[in-house]
Structures are given as C-alpha cells and as structure tokens.
Amino acid sequence: MYVIVAGAGKVGVNLTRELLGQGHEVTLIENRRQRYQGIEQLLEHNILYGDASELWVLERAGIERAEMVIAVTGDDEDNILICQVAKEKYGISRIIARVNNPSNRSHFDLLGIKPVVSATELILRLLEHEVPHHKLVHLLDLEEEEIEIIEIRLDEKSPVVGRTVGDLDTPDNTLVISIIRDGRGMVPNATTVFQAGDDILAVLDPQREEELKQIFTPS
Amino acid sequence: MFVLIVGCGRVGSSVARSMLADGHTVSCLDQDPESHARLEVGLDTSWEDSGGQFTVGTALETQALEEAGVAKADAFVAATNGDNTNIVISQIAQRRYEVDTVIARILDPLRAEWYREQGLLTICPTRVAIEMLEDKLRRAADPTSLDAGTAEFADSPPAGGNE
Numbered sequence: 494m495y496v497i498v499a500g501a502g503k504v505g506v507n508l509t510r511e512l513l514g515q516g517h518e519v520t521l522i523e524n525r526r527q528r529y530q531g532i533e534q535l536l537e538h539n540i541l542y543g544d545a546s547e548l549w550v551l552e553r554a555g556i557e558r559a560e561m562v563i564a565v566t567g568d569d570e571d572n573i574l575i576c577q578v579a580k581e582k583y584g585i586s587r588i589i590a591r592v593n594n595p596s597n598r599s600h601f602d603l604l605g606i607k608p609v610v611s612a613t614e615l616i617l618r619l620l621e622h623e624v625p626h627h628k629l630v631h632l633l634d635l636e637e638e639e640i641e642i643i644e645i646r647l648d649e650k651s652p653v654v655g656r657t658v659g660d661l662d663t664p665d666n667t668l669v670i671s672i673i674r675d676g677r678g679m680v681p682n683a684t685t686v687f688q689a690g691d692d693i694l695a696v697l698d699p700q701r702e703e704e705l706k707q708i709f710t711p712s
Numbered sequence: 713m714f715v716l717i718v719g720c721g722r723v724g725s726s727v728a729r730s731m732l733a734d735g736h737t738v739s740c741l742d743q744d745p746e747s748h749a750r751l752e753v754g755l756d757t758s759w760e761d762s763g764g765q766f767t768v769g770t771a772l773e774t775q776a777l778e779e780a781g782v783a784k785a786d787a788f789v790a791a792t793n794g795d796n797t798n799i800v801i802s803q804i805a806q807r808r809y810e811v812d813t814v815i816a817r818i819l820d821p822l823r824a825e826w827y828r829e830q831g832l833l834t835i836c837p838t839r840v841a842i843e844m845l846e847d848k849l850r851r852a853a854d855p856t857s858l859d860a861g862t863a864e865f866a867d868s869p870p871a872g873g874n875e
Contacts, residue, residue: 570794570796573800
C-alpha cells in the first residue's frame with residue numbers, strides 16, 4: 494500500500510519506519526529544514542522536504558496514487574487541512590489524523606475528519622481504566638457502528654451480587670460477555686453468580702448504557 | 713452589523729477600524745494581547761471607548777470564539793497569519809455558528825483557489841500582488857497597450873500595500 498505521512502516528529506518517523514518494515518511504500522513529508530536534514534539519512538528517498546498543506550507538495554509526493562494519508566504534525570489545523578484536502582480534493586478514502594489538543598477534537602468531527610488519534614485521550618482513558626474515577630469505564634467505542642464495550646466494577650452494595658447471570662433482566666442490545674475476578678477473565682454462563690469486586694464486561698448499544706448501569710450499580 | 717475579526721495584525725486591525733468608523737459593531741480576537749495597540753493607531757480614544765471589543769485567545773478555542781461573539785456575528789473575517797488556521801476557523805464559523813458572511817484570507821493561491829471552489833469566500837493577497845506585478849511588467853514591456861489588464865482589477869480588493 495502507498496502511504497503518505499505528514500509530519501516527521503517522533504510519531505511520524507517511527508510510524509514511517511514501521512510501515513516500511515511491513516513492506517509498505519511510504520513518503521514522509523516534513524517542512525522544518527533542520528528536522529528534515531536530521532532524518533534524511535535514516536529514511537533516504539522516503540522523505541520529502543516541504544509543507545504538506547501545500548497542494549503542490551502533496552502532488553509531488555504522488556497523492557493521486559496514495560491509498561492512505563496520515564497527518565501527524567504538531568498542529569491540529571494543519572492535520573485537519575491535510576486530511577480534508579486529501580479526502581475531498583484527491584478522493585483518498587483512508588485518512589488518519591492526529592489530535593494534539595483534545596479540545597480541538599470537535600473541530601475534526603465537524604469537518605468530517607475521522608478516524609482521529611489522540612495520545613492525550615488514550616492516556617486519560619488508560620488512566621481511567623487503572624484508577625477508575627467512575628464505576629463505569631469505556632473500553633471500546635465504535636461510534637459509527639453504534640456499539641461499545643464497557644467495564645463495570647461491582648461493589649458489595651451492587652444489587653446483582655449473589656444473583657446469577659441468568660437472573661438478570663438485561664435490556665435488548667446488551668450482553669454480559671465476561672467477568673474478571675481476582676485478575677482472571679472468564680466467560681460466564683447463566684448459572685454464574687456475581688460477586689462483589691467483579692469487573693463486568695458488557696457489549697451494548699451506547700443508548701442502553703444508562704439502563705445497564707442502573708442494573709449493576711446501587712441507585 | 714456585528715463583525716468578528718480574528719487576527720489583529722496589519723490587515724485585521726485596519727479592517728476593524730474601518731468597519732467601526734462605518735458604524736458597525738466590531739469585535740477582534742487575537743492570541744497576542746499586544747496586538748490591541750495596533751487597533752488604536754490613529755484613534756483619539758481607546759479602542760473600547762470608540763466602541764470596539766477585543767478578546768485575547770487562540771482562534772481554535774471554542775470558548776474564545778464564543779466570548780468574542782461568534783454566535784451573534786453577521787460577518788466573520790479570518791485574518792490570522794496562518795492559512796490553515798484561517799481555513800479551519802472559517803469553516804467552523806460557517807458550519808457550527810452559521811455566520812452569514814465568512815471571509816478567509818489565504819496567502820497560498822492554490823489553497824485559496826481550491827477552497828473558493830468549495831464555496832468559501834477567500835481573499836488571496838498573493839494572487840492580487842502577482843496580477844499587479846504582471847500587469848506593471850507587461851505595461852513596461854509594451855507601453856502602447858495601456859488598457860491591458862486594468863479591467864480585471866475593478867473587483868479586486870485594494871490590497872497589496874498593507875499586507
């Protein structure tokens with residue numbers, strides 16, 4: 494696959510190296526002269542000097558035949574513009590944009606730039622998983638497909654403790670898929686009994702989240 | 713009308729003063745607090761006493777845009793020194809806040825042209841400078857064709873000098 498990567502920061506360079514290692518053809522574009530010179534030797538003909546938000550630079554990189562454009566510069570407006578142009582002007586259907594400042598996330602959404610990757614958001618999410626602030630943690634959100642996987646911690650006050658999975662009256666479009674007990678995951682059956690301290694994994698339609706939460710947590 | 717100008721450099725501040733003098737409500741947003749001084753060049757009173765508004769903040773911050781009054785703006789001018797910033801915030805003004813008139817200053821002629829084709833009102837000072845230079849040179853090369861090219865400037869903004 495031919496991939497164009499915009500921005501040769503640490504993310505861009507490592508990504509390019511990995512993609513090359515996997516046998517893909519990659520052009521990395523960098524507009525800071527010094528940075529470009531610093532990695533030119535490492536990447537040789539796989540790096541191009543120029544501003545990836547200039548159309549002629551993208552054309553020079555061969556955007557017409559690119560199958561994917563990844564914008565990982567340190568500027569959110571540049572990443573938005575590069576992806577917007579790639580998608581709308583050059584018809585590249587596969588794009589990935591990096592969000593530097595999570596508060597700019599809504600701008601990417603507004604302009605139809607997706608999927609996006611935000612290291613800050615990812616770390617915050619991991620942090621939430623490790624040190625749950627709430628009893629409910631999102632493990633996976635597929636917004637487009639309207640499905641998510643959540644984790645709920647049961648404490649001793651949970652109304653389901655002592656009851657079996659089969660006893661539950663769970664709403665449509667929700668399913669308990671796993672129970673993590675004492676650090677080990679298992680796939681429950683109808684006779685499995687919930688215990689305090691269990692982490693419940695459930696797959697569900699995001700709209701059902703509140704209903705499911707009511708079932709597992711004390712009101 | 714209520715005019716919001718983002719980017720208070722030479723262009724933004726001049727347009728802001730002119731619009732205020734024309735009797736419009738004018739609000740400026742710039743990340744540099746020092747740019748406020750530019751608004752008062754040639755004014756007898758302070759910018760605020762003259763009726764203007766000034767907000768410090770970056771253009772992509774929703775909160776700053778809202779504080780500067782984007783929700784009630786009739787016209788929005790994106791005149792920061794970053795083409796991509798101008799392009800992105802113009803689209804935000806258009807799509808999220810549904811501002812009637814949105815104008816983006818874009819220095820790069822290629823980007824300006826493409827976004828104009830997509831329906832954005834763009835001003836490209838570089839394009840104007842290129843056309844004026846070409847015209848002057850053509851006249852110098854052939855003084856008999858004095859009319860050449862003059863007509864196409866009729867609709868162009870009086871730019872170039874204050875860029």
